[in-house]
Amino acid sequence: MLAMLGLLVAGLGGALGRDAPAALEASYKERIQGLLNASAEAAAQHLSKRLALKSELFGGYEFEYGEQVRWLHGCLDIVVDRDSVENCVLRQLQALTALCGVPLSKDSKTIVEKHVKHLLKAKSYPSLGMRLQQISGASVFVFQKQPGSSDVDASPAIQASVLMAAARCGEALGKKNYLDDAESWFLGLQKIYPESLWNESFISYHRSAIMWESLAVTALHVGEQSSFHEDLEEYLHRFEAFLRRAWEGNAEYWSFASARALAIRWPSKAAKKQRLLLKRWATEHVDRFLGRSESFRLQKGPEVGISQGILARIGGARYTCGPLQGLASLAAMLMDAELVQVVLQLLEKDVNRYQLSQLNPGPLGEGSETSETLGAFFRDDDQLQLEKRSSMRVDDTAMCLLAISHMLEALTAIKGVVVNTERIDKQEEL
Ligand SMILES: *[C@@H]1O[C@H](CO)[C@@H](O)[C@H](O)[C@H]1NC(C)=O
Ligand SMILES: *[C@@H]1O[C@H](CO)[C@@H](O)[C@H](O)[C@H]1NC(C)=O
Numbered sequence: 001m002l003a004m005l006g007l008l009v010a011g012l013g014g015a016l017g018r019d020a021p022a023a024l025e026a027s028y029k030e031r032i033q034g035l036l037n038a039s040a041e042a043a044a045q046h047l048s049k050r051l052a053l054k055s056e057l058f059g060g061y062e063f064e065y066g067e068q069v070r071w072l073h074g075c076l077d078i079v080v081d082r083d084s085v086e087n088c089v090l091r092q093l094q095a096l097t098a099l100c101g102v103p104l105s106k107d108s109k110t111i112v113e114k115h116v117k118h119l120l121k122a123k124s125y126p127s128l129g130m131r132l133q134q135i136s137g138a139s140v141f142v143f144q145k146q147p148g149s150s151d152v153d154a155s156p157a158i159q160a161s162v163l164m165a166a167a168r169c170g171e172a173l174g175k176k177n178y179l180d181d182a183e184s185w186f187l188g189l190q191k192i193y194p195e196s197l198w199n200e201s202f203i204s205y206h207r208s209a210i211m212w213e214s215l216a217v218t219a220l221h222v223g224e225q226s227s228f229h230e231d232l233e234e235y236l237h238r239f240e241a242f243l244r245r246a247w248e249g250n251a252e253y254w255s256f257a258s259a260r261a262l263a264i265r266w267p268s269k270a271a272k273k274q275r276l277l278l279k280r281w282a283t284e285h286v287d288r289f290l291g292r293s294e295s296f297r298l299q300k301g302p303e304v305g306i307s308q309g310i311l312a313r314i315g316g317a318r319y320t321c322g323p324l325q326g327l328a329s330l331a332a333m334l335m336d337a338e339l340v341q342v343v344l345q346l347l348e349k350d351v352n353r354y355q356l357s358q359l360n361p362g363p364l365g366e367g368s369e370t371s372e373t374l375g376a377f378f379r380d381d382d383q384l385q386l387e388k389r390s391s392m393r394v395d396d397t398a399m400c401l402l403a404i405s406h407m408l409e410a411l412t413a414i415k416g417v418v419v420n421t422e423r424i425d426k427q428e429e430l
Contacts, residue, residue, distance in 0.1 A: 023337070024344075026416035032344055033411055036404050039351040040102050043401040046375030047099050048108035050394065051092075053372065057118050058092045058127040063373065065364055066390030074127035076147040082388050085129045085143050086155050090210070092128060093161040095398040097217070100165070100172035101405040109173065116169045119162060120181055130158075138187035156193035157207060159185060160214035167221035176223055183228040190235065198242050205246060209255035212236075212243055216264040240265075244281065251288070259285045259326025260406070263333045282330050286339065289313060289323070319354050319380045320346045321400035328403050332410030340414060347407055350400055354378055363390070 024032075050060030054073060062072040072078060075088035096115055104112060124131040130143040141159055142152040163185055170178030193201075202208065215236050222229050247253050262282045266275070290313065314320050324343055331339040356362045356376050363378055377400040378392045 023415040023417045024340070024411075026418045029411065029414070029416040032348065033408070035348060035351060036408055036411075039355055040401060040404045040408065041105075042355065042357065042375035043377065043397055043404070044099055044102050044108060044375075045105065046373070047095055047394070047397055047401065048105075048111045049372065050376075050397075051095065051099070051115060052111045056127050057115055058096075058125070060372075060394065061088055061092065062389075062391050062393045063376075064389070064391045072391075075129040076127075076144065078147065079389075080146060085145065085147065086153070086158065089128050089130055089143055089155075089158050090161055091393065091395040091398065093158070093165045094402075095394045097161075097165045097168045098398040098401040098405070100169040101402060104172060112169055113173060116166060116173070116178060119166055120178060135188070135191060137184065138191045139184040140188040140192055141185075154188075154192045156189060157211050157214070159189040159192065160211045160218070163189070163218045164214035167218040171221045179222055179226060182218075182222075183226075186228050186232060186235075195238060195242075198239070202246070205243075205250070205253035206255040206257065208243060208246070209258035209261065212239060213257040213261040213264070215239070216261045220264055244277070247281070247284075254285065254288050256323050256326030260329050263326075263329030263406075266333050279334070282333055285326070285330060286334070286336070289327070314346075316346070316349070317353075317380075319350060319377070319383060319396075321350050321354075321377065321396075321403045324350070324403040325399055325406060328406040328410055332406075332413055340410070343407060347403060350377070350403075354380070355400070 051058060053060040053071065056073060058075075059073040060071060061074060061077065064070050064072065075085045075092070078085065078088050096112065099108060099112055118125070122132075128143065129147065130141055133140050133142050140154050141162060142154050143158065145151040145153050163182055166178055166182055166185075170176060198208075215232065219229070219232050219236055222232060243258065247258075259282070262278050262285070266278055266282075314323060324346055327339065328343050328347070330336075331343050353360075354362070354377050356364070356373050356378065358374075361368060364373065373392065375397075376392050377397045379387075379396050384390060
């Protein structure tokens with residue numbers, strides 16, 4: 001169980017009005033920033049090495065350390081009874097995007113550049129089991145349904161994820177023109193996933209939310225002068241409205257991807273009414289995550305029970321980078337001091353417990369660390385058992401890197417406050 005250390009300098013919200021920034025004690029903020037920074041650097045270094053393992057592109061998908069110790073490099077090497085080519089492609093694209101979310105070292109930059117150019121220029125992506133198909137002016141990515149099978153399929157989530165990776169990495173590399181070609185990918189998305197199919201082929205809220213997040217990230221990085229900016233915004237607006245209806249229609253729906261999407265859409269130049277809706281939707285994400293009703297919150301005030309709720313829900317000891325990807329962004333958007341604190345404590349635990357380092361050999365055991373796995377994150381045993389694997393998959397690290405980079409971004413908006421304990425002591429004496 002995590003100790004609640006009273007590191008929080010809350011209460012400012014009440015004194016300064018609702019939107020007053022959350023604040024953290026200055027030395028705590030400095031320490032946690034340092035810890036997250038070092039962890040992100042190690043994770044990014046690992047991810048870039050991994051993507052380029054064996055000099056292939058999009059390599060290093062999964063490292064098994066159970067009965068056999070081996071790398072499953074590409075998406076056609078997956079273990080089919082527990083994984084799919086589509087998920088593999090999505091995870092590899094997510095890893096590339098995560099890498100582009102932190103400042104790139106010289107080596108990572110070279111590797112990222114190679115991957116993005118490959119996405120832009122190639123028509124065939126053997127390590128992803130995917131190729132590009134032209135359908136009347138539109139470009140559609142099709143992937144093999146199974147390793148060894150000639151059946152192919154298209155996926156809106158993959159289509160949106162490629163857009164996101166190119167947009168995010170183009171920005172990170174300072175190359176806006178990377179997106180010029182992307183218009184035909186967007187046309188491809190509209191072709192395989194027109195509005196008439198949104199409801200009809202609704203797979204899960206989470207799947208749809210991943211698409212929303214990808215498109216929101218793309219829109220953020222596509223310049224207004226771009227030829228498809230307006231069409232993208234229009235599509236995004238309508239898709240958001242659709243997801244909102246779905247959200248209202250089912251109280252069980254929740255996804256870290258929609259939490260993240262809300263935070264991305266928040267600073268946009270949306271009208272006041274739209275911003276109010278975004279904020280309400282964000283608050284509802286926290287409520288649903290904690291399993292508390294709106295009336296409970298109104299009655300008890302916004303801050304009641306956040307920390308206990310989150311800890312009860314995901315446990316203070318397990319790997320928690322998944323939900324933290326969304327919660328970190330929400331904490332900053334809602335300027336919720338308690339949420340900030342809980343997210344930070346859980347992240348610190350993930351770094352200390354679930355990241356391979358010289359001090360933490362993880363499931364590989366003492367003395368078995370290699371330069372290939374150093375900096376990687378791994379999952380807790382319960383989760384691995386549930387997924388029937390003894391392995392480190394690329395998303396185990398990508399999710400943590402995303403959560404950490406979102407939190408580092410959030411921290412820049414959170415004040416560090418020096419608490420003068422001497423004066424407090426004196427006052428207590430009086
Ligand atoms: C970590 O901090 C250093 C020094 O401030 C900075 O140059 C680097 O970009 C940071 N890394 C990440 C991943 O934020
Ligand atoms: C999807 O279609 C069903 C049946 O027509 C309808 O009841 C539901 O509200 C629709 N969902 C959304 C999110 O529009």
